[in-house]
Amino acid sequence: MSNPTVVIAGAGLAGATTAVELRARGFAGRILLLGAEEHHPYIRPPLSKEYLKGESDLDDAYVQPVGWYTDNDVELLPGTEAGSFDPAAHELFVSGGARITYDSLVLATGAHARPLGVPGSGHGAVFSLRTIEDSQWLRSALEVGSRRVVVVGSGWIGMEVAAAARGYGNEVTVVGRSHVPLAPAVGPELGAVFESLHRDNGVVFRNAAHVVAVEGGDQQAVVLATGEHLAADVVVAGVGAAPNTSVAEQSGLALENGVPTDEGMRTVVEDVYAVGDVANPLLPAIGQRLRNEHWANAIAGGTVAARSIVGEAASYDDIPYFYSDQYDLGMEYSGYAPLAAGARVVFRGDVSAREFIAFWLRDDRVVAGMNVNVWDVQEQIQRLIRSGGPVDPERLTDESVDLAEL
Numbered sequence: 001m002s003n004p005t006v007v008i009a010g011a012g013l014a015g016a017t018t019a020v021e022l023r024a025r026g027f028a029g030r031i032l033l034l035g036a037e038e039h040h041p042y043i044r045p046p047l048s049k050e051y052l053k054g055e056s057d058l059d060d061a062y063v064q065p066v067g068w069y070t071d072n073d074v075e076l077l078p079g080t081e082a083g084s085f086d087p088a089a090h091e092l093f094v095s096g097g098a099r100i101t102y103d104s105l106v107l108a109t110g111a112h113a114r115p116l117g118v119p120g121s122g123h124g125a126v127f128s129l130r131t132i133e134d135s136q137w138l139r140s141a142l143e144v145g146s147r148r149v150v151v152v153g154s155g156w157i158g159m160e161v162a163a164a165a166r167g168y169g170n171e172v173t174v175v176g177r178s179h180v181p182l183a184p185a186v187g188p189e190l191g192a193v194f195e196s197l198h199r200d201n202g203v204v205f206r207n208a209a210h211v212v213a214v215e216g217g218d219q220q221a222v223v224l225a226t227g228e229h230l231a232a233d234v235v236v237a238g239v240g241a242a243p244n245t246s247v248a249e250q251s252g253l254a255l256e257n258g259v260p261t262d263e264g265m266r267t268v269v270e271d272v273y274a275v276g277d278v279a280n281p282l283l284p285a286i287g288q289r290l291r292n293e294h295w296a297n298a299i300a301g302g303t304v305a306a307r308s309i310v311g312e313a314a315s316y317d318d319i320p321y322f323y324s325d326q327y328d329l330g331m332e333y334s335g336y337a338p339l340a341a342g343a344r345v346v347f348r349g350d351v352s353a354r355e356f357i358a359f360w361l362r363d364d365r366v367v368a369g370m371n372v373n374v375w376d377v378q379e380q381i382q383r384l385i386r387s388g389g390p391v392d393p394e395r396l397t398d399e400s401v402d403l404a405e406l
Contacts, residue, residue, distance in 0.1 A: 015035070015302065017302030018302040019069075033076045046058075048129055052139050080095055082109065085251045105271060129157055148233045149171065152239060154181035155240065186333070186370065187341075248278070263284050283316055320337070333370040356373075359381075364390040381403075
């Protein structure tokens with residue numbers, strides 16, 4: 001192919017990273033980057049963190065400066081939604097009926113916020129948080145202050161929104177289905193640390209609770225299965241996300257918690273790749289697939305796909321990573337969730353002071369680690385995870401022992 005064309009369906013972080021990495025790897029062909037939104041590619045963490053709290057501008061969320069795409073001959077087509085593709089003809093159908101011929105197609109269609117899905121949840125006072133517009137609207141509702149905010153969902157988005165809402169001086173109640181916030185993500189021990197943090201900052205919890213309706217009118221309220229009515233001026237639905245698989249489905253791709261790929265981000269269809277939230281890649285390190293919705297996954301997957309497209313031997317070998325900032329607590333987490341589930345948790349440092357490192361051990365091997373208000377240790381944590389070798393739990397939790405020595 002003298003002038004091959006790569007079409008990237010989805011202009012989020014994963015799609016933009018693929019384009020950036022293709023140019024960095026010397027790809028000289030045509031690159032089309034199609035985005036359903038009207039924005040230049042942006043990252044999502046600030047939408048629930050710095051921007052939502054009023055600590056940063058939206059400019060800080062963009063993947064690349066606006067001029068980068070023109071300067072690097074990447075054809076950015078905002079407001080262009082992908083439809084199905086024809087594998088035999090190597091054609092992608094897009095909004096408006098146009099067809100785009102590709103040599104390689106990258107599905108980077110992302111995910112969408114799950115709706116609350118109960119009676120009354122469709123009106124304007126119920127917010128979700130996924131896009132720039134979502135964050136702008138929610139920020140304008142929260143920054144008024146002195147409002148009654150009910151957050152439905154005690155995962156990472158719900159807890160970060162709760163922290164932002166309290167920062168503006170609102171009354172906040174978090175309603176979660178689990179007995180401990182964040183337990184499905186990091187287990188009950190670490191979830192309890194975050195619940196204590198929020199309670200210390202005035203957040204009220206309704207754990208192991210189910211929302212059955214949102215009542216509107218002059219006395220808006222979130223209704224629980226117990227019959228309790230929680231008065232609310234603002235309701236935020238943070239009940240997770242689902243991969244945007246319609247392009248894959250319409251094109252006949254079999255799904256498996258998103259679009260399954262091999263370690264090089266290749267789907268079962270020749271010349272078609274998947275990256276980011278929609279992809280469910282094989283991770284050789286654990287011998288299974290793992291779909292991951294955190295921003296580091298978008299970068300890792302986009303990088304691997306670009307390398308595969310240009311003919312390099314590429315494999316997804318990054319350890320899943322994410323971070324969170326809530327009040328005066330900052331944390332970083334690296335690890336494999338399937339291996340960490342049910343694993344033994346040990347602590348290094350002062351948990352009560354919220355300055356510690358938590359390690360998840362399976363057969364005395366580190367499979368995940370979280371540093372809380374302790375910095376510059378991620379390299380050591382990831383080294384321990386990659387080593388796959390047994391460690392002495394007593395030495396691991398002994399602060400007098402340098403992590404580099406383990």
